Amino acid sequence: MNKLPPLIFEKSRDGKIGHGLGASQVPAEPALDADLRRTEIADFPQVSEVEIVRHYMALARLNYSLDAGIYPLGSCTMKYNPKINEKLAAAEEFQAHPYAPHDLVQGNLELMARLEQWLVALTGLAGFTLAPAAGAHGEFTGMLIIRKFLQEQGDARRVVLIPDSAHGTNPSSAHFAGYEIREVPSNADGIIDVNVLQSFLDGQVAALMMTNPNTLGIFEKNITAIASALHANGSLLYMDGANLNALLGIVRPGDLGVDVMHINLHKTFSTPHGGGGPGSGPVGVASHLLPFLPVPRVVKSGDKYRVIYDNPQSIGRIKNFYGQFLVLIRALAYLSSLGRENIRRVAEDAVLNANYLRKRLQPLLDLPYAADTLHEVVFSDKNLPVKTLDIAKRLLDYGVHPFTIYFPLIVHGAMMIEPTETESKETLDEFIAIMEKILQEAREHPEQLLQAPQQTPVRRLDETLAARKPVLRWRKGENL
Amino acid sequence: MALENLLFTKEHEWLRMDGDSADVGITEYAQHELGDVVYVELPALGREFKKGDPAANIESVKAVSDVFSPLSGTITAVNAKLSNNPELVNQEPYGDGFLFKMKLSHMDEIKELLDQKKYEEYLQGISGE
Numbered sequence: 001m002n003k004l005p006p007l008i009f010e011k012s013r014d015g016k017i018g019h020g021l022g023a024s025q026v027p028a029e030p031a032l033d034a035d036l037r038r039t040e041i042a043d044f045p046q047v048s049e050v051e052i053v054r055h056y057m058a059l060a061r062l063n064y065s066l067d068a069g070i071y072p073l074g075s076c077t078m079k080y081n082p083k084i085n086e087k088l089a090a091a092e093e094f095q096a097h098p099y100a101p102h103d104l105v106q107g108n109l110e111l112m113a114r115l116e117q118w119l120v121a122l123t124g125l126a127g128f129t130l131a132p133a134a135g136a137h138g139e140f141t142g143m144l145i146i147r148k149f150l151q152e153q154g155d156a157r158r159v160v161l162i163p164d165s166a167h168g169t170n171p172s173s174a175h176f177a178g179y180e181i182r183e184v185p186s187n188a189d190g191i192i193d194v195n196v197l198q199s200f201l202d203g204q205v206a207a208l209m210m211t212n213p214n215t216l217g218i219f220e221k222n223i224t225a226i227a228s229a230l231h232a233n234g235s236l237l238y239m240d241g242a243n244l245n246a247l248l249g250i251v252r253p254g255d256l257g258v259d260v261m262h263i264n265l266h267k268t269f270s271t272p273h274g275g276g277g278p279g280s281g282p283v284g285v286a287s288h289l290l291p292f293l294p295v296p297r298v299v300k301s302g303d304k305y306r307v308i309y310d311n312p313q314s315i316g317r318i319k320n321f322y323g324q325f326l327v328l329i330r331a332l333a334y335l336s337s338l339g340r341e342n343i344r345r346v347a348e349d350a351v352l353n354a355n356y357l358r359k360r361l362q363p364l365l366d367l368p369y370a371a372d373t374l375h376e377v378v379f380s381d382k383n384l385p386v387k388t389l390d391i392a393k394r395l396l397d398y399g400v401h402p403f404t405i406y407f408p409l410i411v412h413g414a415m416m417i418e419p420t421e422t423e424s425k426e427t428l429d430e431f432i433a434i435m436e437k438i439l440q441e442a443r444e445h446p447e448q449l450l451q452a453p454q455q456t457p458v459r460r461l462d463e464t465l466a467a468r469k470p471v472l473r474w475r476k477g478e479n480l
Numbered sequence: 481m482a483l484e485n486l487l488f489t490k491e492h493e494w495l496r497m498d499g500d501s502a503d504v505g506i507t508e509y510a511q512h513e514l515g516d517v518v519y520v521e522l523p524a525l526g527r528e529f530k531k532g533d534p535a536a537n538i539e540s541v542k543a544v545s546d547v548f549s550p551l552s553g554t555i556t557a558v559n560a561k562l563s564n565n566p567e568l569v570n571q572e573p574y575g576d577g578f579l580f581k582m583k584l585s586h587m588d589e590i591k592e593l594l595d596q597k598k599y600e601e602y603l604q605g606i607s608g609e
Contacts, residue, residue, distance in 0.1 A: 168544070406542045463541050467518035468566060 004457040005058035007474060008045045018049040043476055062457060064401050065275075070427050072357075074376045074404035074416025075167065075215050077245045077267035078274075084337055085270060085330035094329055098321040102307060109305035112298045112322065115332045116282075122343070123241075123261065124254025125284035129293045131323040135242060136169040138262025138281025139209070143177035144315045145260055145285060145292045146207050146236050152313065155234060157206035163192050165216055165408045170209045170240060179206060186410060190216040190369035194225045201233040207260075211240040212253070215408040215416070216369050217354060217376035219246075227257025236260065244268045245420070246351055246375035249344030259286045269331040280327040294318045349421035350375045353428060357419055360432045364439050368411050375420075381413025386442045386449045388413040393460055394441070394452040398434045483574065487590065488599035489550045494574065500587060504550060505578035506538070506569065509603055514540040517569040522558040522580055529553065529582075531589055536579050538569065547579060551589045557581040 030037060047055070065071070071078035088094070096105045112130055119128045132138035143160070150156055160174035163184050171181045184200055187193040191214065208230055212220045220226070227237045239253050241263035247253070248268065253261050265280040266273040273279070285293060291313040299306055338346070351374050358367070358377040366382035381388045392402035392415075404416040419428055442449055453459060487495045487502075492510035495502040511517065521537035529535050529549035536547040558580045561568060568577035584590075594602060 409543055464516035464518060464567075467539075467541065468516075 004062070005055060008047065008052070008055050009043060009474060009476065011047050011051060011055065012043075012045040014046060016046040016048050016051075018047060018052055066422075069400060070419065070423050070431055071401045072403045072417045072419050072423075072431065073401065074217075074378065074418040075242060075407070076273060076404065077243075077264070077375070077418060077420055078401075079245075079267075079270055079420040080422035081270050081272055081330075082334060082337065085333045088333040089326045089329045091329075094326075102305065106305055108325070109298050109307065111332055112325075112328060113300055113305055115328050115335070116298070118332070118335050119263065119282055119284060121340075122248060122252065123244075123258075123263070123284050124252030125258070125261065126254075126287035127290050127293060128282045128284040129297070129318075129323075130280070130282045130328055131294050131296075131317075131319045132262065132281040132283055133319055133324055134266075134277070134279035135240075135262060135264045135281040136173055137279075137318070138264075138283045139169055139173035139238075139240065140176055141281075141283045141294060141315070141318050142238055142260040142262055142285075143174050143179065143207075144318070145283070145289055146238065147177055147179075148292045148313070148315050149236070149289055150206055157204050157235070159202075159204045160206055160238075161197070161200050161208040163208075163210060163214065164410050165190065165214045166209065166211060167215065167240060167242060170211075174207075174209060184208070186214075186216075189371050190214070190218045190410075191220050191371070192222060192226060194222050194229055197226055198229055201229065201235065203234070205230075205233060205235045207236040207238045209238045209240060211242055212256075213243045213246045213374040215243075216371075216378050216411070217243075217246075217373045217416075217418075218369060218371045219374055223256045223258075231257065242267060243375060246347055248347040250347050254284075254286060259289060260284070265327055265331040270334040271327045271330040278324045278327060280324045280331070282323075296322065298322075346421050347375075350419075353419040353421060353423060354417070356425070356428055357417055357432065360428075361417075361435060364436065365415065376416060376418035378408065378411050379415045379417070380411050381415070384413075384439075384442060385446045388415055390446075390449040390452060391415070391435075391438055391442065394438045394449050395434065396453040397455045398438070399455075400431060400434060483596050486574070486596060487593040488596065488602075489548075489593060490602060491548050491550070493547065493550045495550055495593065496578075497590070501556065501581055501583050502551065502553075503578045503581050504547075505573055506547060507599075508573050511570050511573045511577070514538060514545060514569075515542045516540055517566045520562040520566050520569060520579065522562065523555045525555055525558065527555045528585075529555070531586070539566075549582070550593065551582070551584050552586045553582040553584040555580055556583050 066078055066080050094108060096108055102109060115130060116128045132141045158180050159182055160179040161182050161184050162170050163186055165186050174181055182200060184192060184197060210220060212223055214220055230237050236259040237257055239258040239261035241261045244263050245268045262281045262283045265271045266277050271280060291311060292315055295309050295311055295314045295317055297308045299308055354373050354375050354377050358373045365379035368380045388405045392405050395402045406414055407416060408414055492507045494505050494507050517538055517540045519539040523535050531549060531552045533549045534546040535549040538545050538547060559578050561576060571577060
C-alpha cells in the first residue's frame with residue numbers, strides 16, 4: 001500500500017522554482033503604494049516542477065474509485081461510469097459560452113430537451129427542470145415548488161412528514177424551505193403503513209417526502225394508497241428518487257401518484273459521484289405543477305429550440321445558467337448507449353446483484369427486515385463480537401471500499417450494501433469471500449479487527465477527537 | 481449520583497426537579513447508544529418550548545439527534561461547558577453533562593414522566609426486543 005506523502009509545504013526549500021517567466025517587458029508601475037505591497041508570500045511552497053508532479057501523483061495513487069474496484073456504498077448507487085460519457089462531455093462541439101446566442105447552440109438545447117424527454121418517459125411525470133446542482137438541491141427545489149403551489153391555492157401549510165428511514169437531507173431540505181418536520185415511524189416490515197400515516201394527516205400537512213424503494217432497499221408497497229390519502233387531505237407526495245435505480249424501466253413513479261420527485265444523475269445515470277462530482281438533481285413534476293418549475297425552460301417551437309426565462313408562476317431561478325451542463329451530456333450519453341429496450345435490465349441486474357449478496361451473506365449476518373430486497377440490503381450488528389465500524393475498517397485492509405455504515409438509523413449498527421448492476425458475479429464472489437474471512441476473524445481474533453486497518457497509509461484515526469478538536473491549519477514547525 | 485430523585489422520559493431524557501424548575505440531560509443509556517458526542521447545540525436563553533418540541537441537538541460520531549423538550553417551559557440556563565467539552569455528555573450524563581435548565585409552565589405534565597424504577601423497566605423492555 002502507498003505511503004502518505006509529506007505535505008507540499010514540508011517539501012519546500014528556499015529558492016526552488018518550478019518555472020521561469022523571464023524578465024518583464026512591461027515597466028514596473030505598481031498599482032499599490034509601497035507600504036501596501038507584500039514583499040513575499042509567507043511560507044509559500046517552493047518546489048521544482050517535477051516535485052510538484054510527483055507530489056500530486058503520490059496523492060492520486062491514494063485514491064480509491066470505481067475504476068479501482070467495487071464500491072458498495074449503500075444508497076449511493078456507485079455504478080461504473082462508462083468512458084464514452086467522458087469522451088462526449090469533452091467533445092468540442094458541446095463547448096459553448098453560456099451567453100451564446102441560442103441560434104448557435106441549438107445542439108446543446110436539443111440535448112437538454114432530449115434528456116428531459118427521457119426522464120419524462122422513465123418517470124411518467126409531466127416535465128423536468130435540469131437546473132438543480134445536486135440531489136439535496138433538487139429536494140429543496142421540489143419543496144419550493146410545493147410551497148408555491150399551495151400558496152397560490154391560498155392554502156399555505158406548515159408541516160412536511162418524513163419517514164424515520166429517510167435520508168438526512170430530506171428533513172434539512174424541507175426545513176430550509178420553511179417547513180416544520182414531523183417524523184413518521186416505519187412499521188415492523190420497514191415501510192410506511194397507511195393507517196399510521198393517516199394519524200399524522202391534518203390541514204397543516206403540505207407533503208410527505210418518501211424514498212421508494214426506501215433506504216432499507218424495500219419497496220413502499222402502500223405507495224398508491226399513501227398517495228390517495230395525501231391527496232384527499234390536500235397534501236402532496238414528494239418522492240426522493242435516490243433509489244430510482246431499482247425501478248428503472250419497470251415502475252414509473254408518476255403512475256403511483258407522485259407529484260414531485262428529484263432524481264440523481266450521479267447515481268442512476270452513471271455520471272461521476274463523489275469527489276465533487278459535480279452532481280445533478282433534476283426535478284420532475286406532475287402536470288398540475290408544471291407552471292411552477294424553475295426557469296429557464298428549454299422548449300421546442302417549430303423546428304427550433306427556445307429558452308423561456310419568464311414563466312409567471314415559476315419559483316424563479318435556482319441556479320446560474322442551465323445547471324451542470326457537462327453532467328447532462330454524460331447522462332444522455334448513458335441513456336442513449338443503453339437504449340430504451342435495455343434500460344430495464346439496469347434495474348433487473350441491480351436487484352439481482354443485491355439479492356445475490358443478501359442470500360450469500362444472510363447466514364453470517366442478522367437481517368432485521370425480511371421483506372424482499374430490491375437494489376440494496378441492510379444487515380445489523382446483532383450477535384457480532386465486534387462493531388460494524390471494525391468490519392468496515394477491516395475491509396480497507398482487503399482493498400475494498402466499505403459499505404455505508406450506521407445508516408439507516410432505524411437499524412442498529414447498520415451495514416447497508418448496494419452492489420449496483422455493474423459488478424460481475426466474480427467481483428461479488430470476491431467481496432463475499434472477503435466478508436466471510438473478516439467475520440471469521442471477528443469470531444476467532446476479534447482483537448485483530450479492533451486494530452484494523454493495518455495496511456493503509458494511515459491507521460485507525462481518532463474520528464472523535466478530530467470532530468471535537470479539529471486542527472484546521474498546518475503551521476511550519478508545529479507538530480500535530 | 482442519586483438517580484432515584486430523577487424523572488425520566490421514554491426519549492431517554494432525565495429531569496432533576498427543583499421547585500418549578502428542572503435540569504435536563506440525557507441518560508446513560510442514551511449517551512451509550514449515541515456513541516462519542518462531538519457537538520451539542522443548545523437552545524437560546526428565554527426560548528419557550530412545548531412538551532415534545534425539539535429543543536437541542538446532539539451530534540455524535542454516528543448521527544445527529546434531536547433532544548425533545550421533556551416538558552413545556554422556558555429555558556433559563558444552558559450548560560456552557562458543553563461548547564468546548566461535548567464529551568461531558570458521555571462522561572457525566574447525570575452531572576456536568578447536563579444540557580439546560582428550564583422553568584416549567586405546566587407542572588401537571590410531570591405526571592407523565594417515569595421514575596427510576598419505571599424507566600429501568602422500560603429499558604429492559606427495549607433491550608428484550
